[in-house]
Amino acid sequence: MQNKVHVRTTINGEELEFLCEPRQSLLECLRDILGLTGTKEGCNDGNCGACTVLMDDRIVASCLVLGAEAEGAAITTIEGIAQGSQLHPIQQAFLEGAALQCGICTPGFIVAAKALLDQEPHPSEERIRLYLANNLCRCTGYDKIVRAVQQAAAIEEAVR
Amino acid sequence: MLREVTGGRSVVEASGATVREVIEDLERQWPGIRERLIEDGRLRSNLSVAVDGEISPLGLREAVAASSEVHFVAAIKGGG
Amino acid sequence: MSDRQFTVVGTRPVRHDGADKVTGRAIYGADFQAAGMLHGYILRSPHAHARILRIDTSKAVALPGVKAVATAADFPQGPDRLVDLGDGEVPLSYIRGNVLASGKALYRGHAVAAVAAVSRHVAEEAAALIEVEYEPLPCVLTALEAMQEGAPLLHEDLKTREMGKPTDRASNVADHLKFAMGDIEAGFAAADVVVEREFHTATVHQGYIEPHAATALWNNDGRVLVWCSTQGAFVVRDVTALVLDVPVSRVRVTPTEIGGGFGGKIPVYLEPVAAILSRKTGRPVKIVMSRKDVFEGTGPTPGSYMRVKLGARRDGHISAAEAYLAYEAGANPGSMVVPGAMCIFAAYHIANVAIDCYDVVVNKPSTAAYRAPGATNAAFAAETVVDEIAEKLGIDPVEFRLRNAAKEGTRRADGPKYRRIGCIEVLEAIQRHPHYSAPLEGPNRGRGVAVGFWFNIGMPSSCSLSVNADGTVNLVEGSTDIGGTRTSIAMQAAEVLGIPARDVNPTVADTDSVGYTFLTGGSRTTFATGWAAYEAAQDVMRQLKERAAKLWEVDAAAVTAEGGVFRSGDKSLSFRELAARIGETGGPVVGRGAVNPRGVGGSFSGAIADVEVDPETGKVTVLRFTAVQDVGKAIHPSYVEGQMQGGSVQGIGWALNEEYYMGPDGTMLNSSFLDYRMPTALDLPMIDTAIVEVANPGHPFGVRGVGEANIVPPPAAIANAIYRAAGVRMRRLPMNPPAIMEAIWKQRD
Numbered sequence: 001m002q003n004k005v006h007v008r009t010t011i012n013g014e015e016l017e018f019l020c021e022p023r024q025s026l027l028e029c030l031r032d033i034l035g036l037t038g039t040k041e042g043c044n045d046g047n048c049g050a051c052t053v054l055m056d057d058r059i060v061a062s063c064l065v066l067g068a069e070a071e072g073a074a075i076t077t078i079e080g081i082a083q084g085s086q087l088h089p090i091q092q093a094f095l096e097g098a099a100l101q102c103g104i105c106t107p108g109f110i111v112a113a114k115a116l117l118d119q120e121p122h123p124s125e126e127r128i129r130l131y132l133a134n135n136l137c138r139c140t141g142y143d144k145i146v147r148a149v150q151q152a153a154a155i156e157e158a159v160r
Numbered sequence: 161m162l163r164e165v166t167g168g169r170s171v172v173e174a175s176g177a178t179v180r181e182v183i184e185d186l187e188r189q190w191p192g193i194r195e196r197l198i199e200d201g202r203l204r205s206n207l208s209v210a211v212d213g214e215i216s217p218l219g220l221r222e223a224v225a226a227s228s229e230v231h232f233v234a235a236i237k238g239g240g
Numbered sequence: 241m242s243d244r245q246f247t248v249v250g251t252r253p254v255r256h257d258g259a260d261k262v263t264g265r266a267i268y269g270a271d272f273q274a275a276g277m278l279h280g281y282i283l284r285s286p287h288a289h290a291r292i293l294r295i296d297t298s299k300a301v302a303l304p305g306v307k308a309v310a311t312a313a314d315f316p317q318g319p320d321r322l323v324d325l326g327d328g329e330v331p332l333s334y335i336r337g338n339v340l341a342s343g344k345a346l347y348r349g350h351a352v353a354a355v356a357a358v359s360r361h362v363a364e365e366a367a368a369l370i371e372v373e374y375e376p377l378p379c380v381l382t383a384l385e386a387m388q389e390g391a392p393l394l395h396e397d398l399k400t401r402e403m404g405k406p407t408d409r410a411s412n413v414a415d416h417l418k419f420a421m422g423d424i425e426a427g428f429a430a431a432d433v434v435v436e437r438e439f440h441t442a443t444v445h446q447g448y449i450e451p452h453a454a455t456a457l458w459n460n461d462g463r464v465l466v467w468c469s470t471q472g473a474f475v476v477r478d479v480t481a482l483v484l485d486v487p488v489s490r491v492r493v494t495p496t497e498i499g500g501g502f503g504g505k506i507p508v509y510l511e512p513v514a515a516i517l518s519r520k521t522g523r524p525v526k527i528v529m530s531r532k533d534v535f536e537g538t539g540p541t542p543g544s545y546m547r548v549k550l551g552a553r554r555d556g557h558i559s560a561a562e563a564y565l566a567y568e569a570g571a572n573p574g575s576m577v578v579p580g581a582m583c584i585f586a587a588y589h590i591a592n593v594a595i596d597c598y599d600v601v602v603n604k605p606s607t608a609a610y611r612a613p614g615a616t617n618a619a620f621a622a623e624t625v626v627d628e629i630a631e632k633l634g635i636d637p638v639e640f641r642l643r644n645a646a647k648e649g650t651r652r653a654d655g656p657k658y659r660r661i662g663c664i665e666v667l668e669a670i671q672r673h674p675h676y677s678a679p680l681e682g683p684n685r686g687r688g689v690a691v692g693f694w695f696n697i698g699m700p701s702s703c704s705l706s707v708n709a710d711g712t713v714n715l716v717e718g719s720t721d722i723g724g725t726r727t728s729i730a731m732q733a734a735e736v737l738g739i740p741a742r743d744v745n746p747t748v749a750d751t752d753s754v755g756y757t758f759l760t761g762g763s764r765t766t767f768a769t770g771w772a773a774y775e776a777a778q779d780v781m782r783q784l785k786e787r788a789a790k791l792w793e794v795d796a797a798a799v800t801a802e803g804g805v806f807r808s809g810d811k812s813l814s815f816r817e818l819a820a821r822i823g824e825t826g827g828p829v830v831g832r833g834a835v836n837p838r839g840v841g842g843s844f845s846g847a848i849a850d851v852e853v854d855p856e857t858g859k860v861t862v863l864r865f866t867a868v869q870d871v872g873k874a875i876h877p878s879y880v881e882g883q884m885q886g887g888s889v890q891g892i893g894w895a896l897n898e899e900y901y902m903g904p905d906g907t908m909l910n911s912s913f914l915d916y917r918m919p920t921a922l923d924l925p926m927i928d929t930a931i932v933e934v935a936n937p938g939h940p941f942g943v944r945g946v947g948e949a950n951i952v953p954p955p956a957a958i959a960n961a962i963y964r965a966a967g968v969r970m971r972r973l974p975m976n977p978p979a980i981m982e983a984i985w986k987q988r989d
Contacts, residue, residue, distance in 0.1 A: 021361070023361065024361075031270075031271075035273075036264075037264070037267070037268075037270075037271035038263065038264015038265065039264065040268070040270075040449075040450070040499070041270065041451070041528075042449045042450065042451070042499075042531065042913070043531040043912065043913045044530060044531060045531070045912055045913075045914070047912060047913035047914045048449055048531075048913050050449055050450075077264070078263065078264035079263065079264050081263070082263055087259070087262065087263075091262040091263065094262050095254045095255070095258040095259075095262060096254060097878075098252070098255070098724070098876075098878035098879055098881075098882055100261055100262070101722065101723035101724060101879070101882050101883075101886060102448070102449075102450070102497075102498060102499050102500045102501075102722050102723060103257075103261035103262075103266060103497065103499070104268060104448075104449045104450040104499025104500060105449050105499075106261055106262055107262075107264045110262060128921070129921040129922045129924075130922055132920075132921045132922075133920045133921055133922035134920070135920075135921070136449055136913065136918060136920060137449070137921075138446075138447045138448055138449050138500050138502075138886070138890065138918065139500055139722075139723060139882070139886045140882055140885060140886050140889075141882075141885035141886045141888055141889030141919075141924065141927045142889070142919075142920075142921040142924055143885045143924075143926045143927045144878070144881075144882060144885070145921070146921065146926070147926075196404055196405065204328075204329075204404075205324040205328050205329055206328025206329070206404070210655070210656045212657075212659075213656045213657045213658060213659045214656075214659065214838050214839065214840070214938070215697075215698065215838065215840055216838060217698065217699075217700075217836040217837070217838055229656070229657065231654075231655035231656045232655075233582075233654055233655055233656065234417075234578040234579070234582070234654070235328065236578075236579050236582075236695060236697060236762070
């Protein structure tokens with residue numbers, strides 16, 4: 001067994017620490033050590049986006065980040081998107097627009113969409129598709145997902 | 161599919177009040193056909209029976225009317 | 241029935257499991273945790289075909305952190321027998337053999353041994369220490385290869401069944417069947433134009449984003465408890481019990497949420513292995529597949545070789561249709577070539593038909609169902625030949641199809657006559673759709689259409705419904721929810737009860753808690769489990785009328801119910817008011833429904849595709865896509881649209897990029913999402929949908945089922961569009977850039 005690394009990090013606004021093996025990915029640490037199973041494993045090699053989290057506001061594939069690299073970073077996972085008991089406009093838009101079927105890719109899409117809308121509040125359809133190109137969905141064909149992101153942008157605009 | 165038993169005919173006539181009775185009548189006309197359709201007293205598991213175009217969940221027990229059409233089709237169960 | 245007014249059916253409520261699914265709270269297979277859980281890893285064969293001479297697990301067992309290993313030797317030993325899982329009898333040895341190989345490895349990726357350890361990493365390390373001595377054998381990778389005289393045989397005991405009758409011919413051909421109608425020779429003789437073409441399609445995978453995952457606990461009381469992501473909890477129960485040779489009642493399967501299936505999560509792979517490892521260790525064991533394992537060790541859909549020959553008269557009437565279908569079943573028989581044969585000409589009224597089909601084993605993973613299994617391959621062949629003939633006759637492709645369209649009373653080649661179906665309505669919807677007549681300007685652009693069909697199935701479902709004092713109801717059903725069905729089922733109950741959909745709390749229960757329910761697939765769930773909910777709701781209404789009758793001291797027959805209000809004379813109570821009083825009128829009200837419905841209605845579908853072909857690179861861009869489908873009745877239109885869009889995009893991927901790229905030794909060279917190229921958001925436009933509702937007279941709300949027929953036409957529609965864009969007829973799938981360029985260059989020469 002490898003000697004463990006002591007990691008201090010901030011996840012969804014909360015400071016915490018954990019021990020992990022050097023070889024464990026951030027995805028593994030989130031799911032198996034911290035019990036945050038909302039982030040999913042689809043391929044473990046960065047090609048499906050199911051493991052998308054934000055690391056210092058940047059979209060990353062958490063399967064391609066080592067747990068040890070989370071040291072000192074601010075991580076946002078799907079568990080941190082809702083505002084207390086209030087769903088985020090993106091989450092609300094996904095539900096109202098039926099933008100999920102099996103739901104396995106949904107956490108990754110919501111986190112990626114949040115990063116997009118935080119940076120570009122009025123993205124075109126093309127920008128949305130480009131930004132979300134690394135999030136694979138096999139159930140929806142993406143149509144309702146793109147529309148939900150557009151709807152979320154409109155909701156956020158209305159609130160502003 | 162059973163044409164070699166029925167001497168090349170694809171449509172045959174039979175009588176009976178249930179699918180089972182129809183098969184018994186078919187066996188009288190075309191010996192050997194029952195074995196292709198029934199095993200251990202039940203419809204072979206790779207077959208379904210359609211009466212008047214509708215797959216019957218009752219199999220051999222399905223009632224058959226005088227002018228019904230009975231077909232034995234491949235059982236299709238799976239499919240996502 | 242399509243114009244009947246509904247209150248809940250046809251609306252778009254938010255799904256009941258929505259909050260859990262958008263917050264990451266929903267528990268999928270790999271999310272499940274149990275105290276003391278160990279992690280399993282499966283060692284897989286590197287050879288496509290090999291005898292397994294010896295397995296030595298001693299080094300693996302010795303690795304610190306390893307708690308147990310398992311091989312096929314841990315399965316109950318004994319004489320083989322035939323078992324019936326519902327698709328025809330198969331040898332138990334084939335089922336067990338695909339879970340853990342015994343004697344032979346039949347494909348690269350075939351599970352050979354398993355390890356349980358304290359972590360997935362340790363289990364994987366330990367698996368690498370298992371020594372397996374193989375004797376590699378020559379492999380066959382395509383149906384035509386495997387059918388050759390003298391081809392290496394996968395199963396020494398496999399004898400071809402000719403037309404259902406066993407022969408004593410050892411072969412890789414498991415089944416050979418023929419369907420025939422009319423006089424095919426006369427039919428072609430009467431034709432003014434005849435087109436015969438050959439087609440090849442590659443193996444493709446369902447591509448669900450969630451890998452298979454299962455946890456099993458062989459409990460101290462002898463019960464085997466399973467938590468897994470599956471399309472059928474009862475299927476897992478029955479197969480696991482069979483493989484382990486324990487009574488079905490000793491196995492309890494709790495389905496977790498499932499991250500996609502499309503047919504690929506019907507077969508059982510992990511559960512018996514996890515159970516054996518749990519029995520050996522006394523602890524729960526979880527096994528999660530890697531993406532590579534999913535590609536190499538589960539059930540993709542058959543690659544195929546097909547020939548289609550059609551003859552038509554100058555007036556557009558198809559006088560003869562002939563097909564030869566050879567599908568790759570993978571390692572074990574069961575390629576769904578028969579459904580392919582049943583669907584291939586299903587959209588047409590043709591008097592003279594001959595179909596010859598072969599189910600052939602090859603050294604590839606044992607195939608599983610993939611959304612209308614068998615039909616998409618067949619439609620790629622038939623619908624492109626139809627397009628060619630229509631062009632040769634100078635008839636619009638939709639008009640040509642209308643002249644030959646199947647309708648009520650049309651007989652299919654496999655025998656039965658159609659009852660009420662919506663083929664003509666789908667074709668007319670295509671014709672009327674703005675997409676069909678929209679101008680398509682610019683070079684290298686073209687539009688294609690195609691149609692498709694899927695039977696849909698019925699099969700058993702159970703449901704119970706209990707009334708809460710606040711006027712809500714709890715609904716317990718057994719259909720794992722892949723796409724929002726717990727809501728479409730709840731809506732059907734709500735419609736009968738006269739309450740809003742949100743007042744129904746649906747639960748997908750485990751195999752101890754709900755009556756037998758067949759798998760989620762075959763486009764059956766909204767149809768059959770919805771029907772069970774309908775029956776349970778009718779039962780509740782009967783009971784509630786009796787309760788109202790008690791309160792009002794009238795005869796139950798004098799009580800009516802409509803729109804959620806119970807009435808008798810001038811007395812009335814809302815559902816909620818009455819629910820509050822069930823305690824005082826006799827106690828709990830629990831309704832039940834258990835169905836094995838007849839009245840299944842098939843679904844016709846259509847696709848209109850606009851593409852642009854880059855003449856320098858062969859890249860095909862889908863500019864516009866419209867999916868049309870007769871669903872009978874759309875219970876929840878958003879999820880119906882979603883099914884149509886999802887199936888269309890899978891069809892687009894199948895058409896343009898997806899394939900198992902096989903090395904000559906049977907290795908899949910592209911077993912990752914990087915190189916197994918599925919469509920991304922950037923590859924696609926919006927997918928427009930046109931829902932056609934030709935009510936199924938067999939179902940209380942007219943439902944046919946929507947899940948599958950939509951994947952059938954896209955590859956053909958895109959091929960037909962590519963022809964109009966680039967002038968080349970594609971006869972192989974996938975139609976990827978190199979294939980398109982080859983076709984373009986060949987044509988220039």
